[in-house]
Amino acid sequence: MSETRPYDVIVAGELNIDLVLKGDVVPEFGQVEKLVDDMTLAAGGSACIFAASAAKMGLKVLYISRVGDDPFGRYLLEQMRAVGVDVSRVVVDPHIKTGGTVILSKGQDRAMLTYLGSIGEVRYEDLGPDWRTLARHLHVASPFLLTKLRHDMPRMMREAREAGMTVSLDTNWDPSEAWQ
Numbered sequence: 001m002s003e004t005r006p007y008d009v010i011v012a013g014e015l016n017i018d019l020v021l022k023g024d025v026v027p028e029f030g031q032v033e034k035l036v037d038d039m040t041l042a043a044g045g046s047a048c049i050f051a052a053s054a055a056k057m058g059l060k061v062l063y064i065s066r067v068g069d070d071p072f073g074r075y076l077l078e079q080m081r082a083v084g085v086d087v088s089r090v091v092v093d094p095h096i097k098t099g100g101t102v103i104l105s106k107g108q109d110r111a112m113l114t115y116l117g118s119i120g121e122v123r124y125e126d127l128g129p130d131w132r133t134l135a136r137h138l139h140v141a142s143p144f145l146l147t148k149l150r151h152d153m154p155r156m157m158r159e160a161r162e163a164g165m166t167v168s169l170d171t172n173w174d175p176s177e178a179w180q
Contacts, residue, residue: 005133005134006060006062006135007062007086008054008059008136008137009051009060009061009135009136009138010137010138010139011054011061011085011140012047012064012065012122012127012156013045013047013065013122013140013141013146014045014046014047014065014119014122014142014146015043015045015047015063015065015076015090015098015119016044016076016100016114016118016119017041017043017099017100018043018044018100018103019039019040019041019102019103020038020041020042020105021038021103022037022038022039022106023035023036023037024036024037024106025104025106025111026104026106027104041075042079043075043079043080044103045099045142046170046172047065047142050139051063051080051085051139052080054139055083055085056083060086060135061086062085062135063085063086063087063089063090064090064122064126065090065091065126066091066092066093066119066122066126067093067118068093068097068118069092069093070098072097072098072100073098076098077090089127093118096118097115098117099114099119100114100115102114112173119145120146121148123149124152124155124156127156135165136164136165136166137165138156138165138166138167138168139167139169139170140153140157140169141172142171142172143172144171144174144176145172153169
């Protein structure tokens with residue numbers, strides 16, 4: 001591939017809020033209120049982490065995702081812009097809520113509770129008609145959460161390769177544990 005492309009990487013995947021709680025995070029039902037040691041709100045999801053890290057290393061990153069038209073969605077766009085990720089193709093959808101994960105972190109282990117919201121709404125069409133000419137690499141993350149994009153992922157990767165792009169996939173976790 002000899003032509004110059006405006007981006008190094010297109011990242012297609014989830015963009016969600018992570019609320020990380022640390023300490024004795026094992027819940028007790030029955031209206032029991034427990035105190036935890038720490039709480040952090042962050043931009044999250046494996047695609048988000050990849051995009052932010054790539055941008056911090058100096059790569060030009062274009063993000064493809066969806067968020068709700070809500071405070072969490074605005075926070076996520078702000079956080080991505082702050083590290084240099086181009087979010088001009090992140091769809092802000094007023095009909096959905098931004099997805100999120102509550103992470104219960106205890107020592108070296110963690111449990112996650114995820115609300116799909118906007119995560120499950122990312123679509124192939126969100127890439128735009130010119131996406132194959134924009135970057136040298138396509139990174140896709142979390143196919144088991146991207147329920148409306150998953151069917152098109154093989155096609156996306158094939159089209160990327162045919163356009164001279166390299167491709168990577170972060171499978172992340174399959175909540176159904178079927179791994180298909």
